[in-house]
Amino acid sequence: MNSCPHAKNIIAYRLGLLNKGERQKFEAHLEQCSACQQEIRLESIIEQELATVSDPGQIEQYVLAAVRLRKCAAPRLSWLYIIRMGVYALAMITCALVFIPWLLEFPLANLFDIKINLNLPAQLYAFLEGFSSPFVILAIGLILIAASSIYSYIALRE
Amino acid sequence: MKAGKHAIIELVKRSQRGDEQAMSELITMLKGLIYTIIFRMVKDPELSKDLTQDTFIRFFLKIQKIKYPEQTRAWICKMARNIVYDYYRKAKKHETVSFEEIPEPKGVSGLEKRHKKMIIQDALARLTERDQMLLTMAYYEGFSLSEVGDVMKIPAKNVKVYLHRARLRLRKELEGHKNELLSTR
Structure with missing residues (x-):
């Protein structure tokens, strides 16, 4: 001044x-x-x-192509998300119905005297008892989660 | 290309219906403003271009959410600012620009204009991001005070006061260059 x-x-x-x-x-x-x-x-x-504004050059075609691509990818990703959440839910239900009751009865039941009564239908209980070991259930859950994660990763990379 | 408010409203409505021609025209109208805002924040031409593209991509993916097309410019400016903030959150670093990279204005007095541009851009770069954005928007043709206030989160009636302070700070940064600026005209 x-x-x-x-x-x-x-x-x-x-x-x-x-x-x-x-x-x-x-x-x-x-x-x-x-x-x-x-x-x-x-x-x-x-x-x-x-x-004065500067010019970034020709960006129109790039932007439009990217928007088209993402719009196509978006529904696929939402389906992927639903599938993944479904798998997670299945794994969690499996753990909740089978693995956790087993865990609570043995060995924690001995330590804290915890008893649970799920009142499951007899047929379902019989079906669940059919699995030889809770570790098999756990393994199935983990495999499902791992498979879902790998699939998600591959799909996102695409 | 300067962006007329009514033209933008029409283009936004067409873009919401999926008209790619309208989308392209909208980019052409607003890319200079968005690029300039981003460039003044990140000070890197290539990065500014990338972030400008990202801004428009995000803008078109969310265009259906625009209920008031007359606020489009303010909306996209806020989006550009948020994209820069997101970038910095991820990168957590600021890089400086070499003014050698500023495109050279065409014409006989290109060198003189470039020199003047460098001086002012250099001073502008020393201001806060908030001041830079305020000055960029306020002097962009057709921006109303309420639009500027909306983006900057200040009441429209106070915009000129904030602008006055920012201009004084810019002048302070330009102390010592007065003769150069006046002689290179």
Whole structure:
């Protein structure tokens, strides 16, 4: 800024922040003050540069192609998500119905005297008892989770 | 290309119906503004271009959510800013730009203009991201104070006051270059 005491008003004047009286007073001063006239010129150069936007080049085709691709991929990913959640749910239900009751009865049941009664239908209980070992159930759950994760990873990479 | 508000509203409505021609025109209209906002934040031409593309991709994927097309410019500017913030959250680093990479303005006085541009861009780069964005939007043709206020999260009636402070800070950064700027005109 120059040494003129009115120079501090230049930006406010350019922005229209001065009231009517202040503006008229400043404009009257501006006609006589070459230093402030120079400041006004400088401010207009700065404003011109601020208003200049750069051009990133041709991006239209790239953007449209990417949007098309993502729109196609989106439904696939949502199906993938549903399948994955289904597998996780299956694994969790398996653990909840079979593995956790077994775990609670042995060995934790001995330690804390925990008894649970799931009141499962006899047929379902008989079916679950058919598995020889809870570790088999756990292994099946883990395999399902691992398979689902691998499938998700491959699909996302595509 | 400068973006007329009514033209943008029409293009957004067509884009929401899946009209790719309208989408392309919308990019052409707004890419300069978005690129400039991003460039002034990241100061890297190639990265700015990538993030500009990302902004438009995200914009078109979410275009159905636009209920008030008249707010599109403010919406996409906010989106651009968020994309830059996301980028920094992931990269956790700021890189500086060599002004050698700023495209050279064409014409007889190209060198002089480039020199002037460098001085102002250099001063602008020393301001905060908030000041840079405010100045970029406020001087972009056709942006209303309420749109600027919406993006910057400041009341529309205070936008000029914030702008005044940002301009004063910019002038402070430009101290010592006055003669160069005036002589290179």
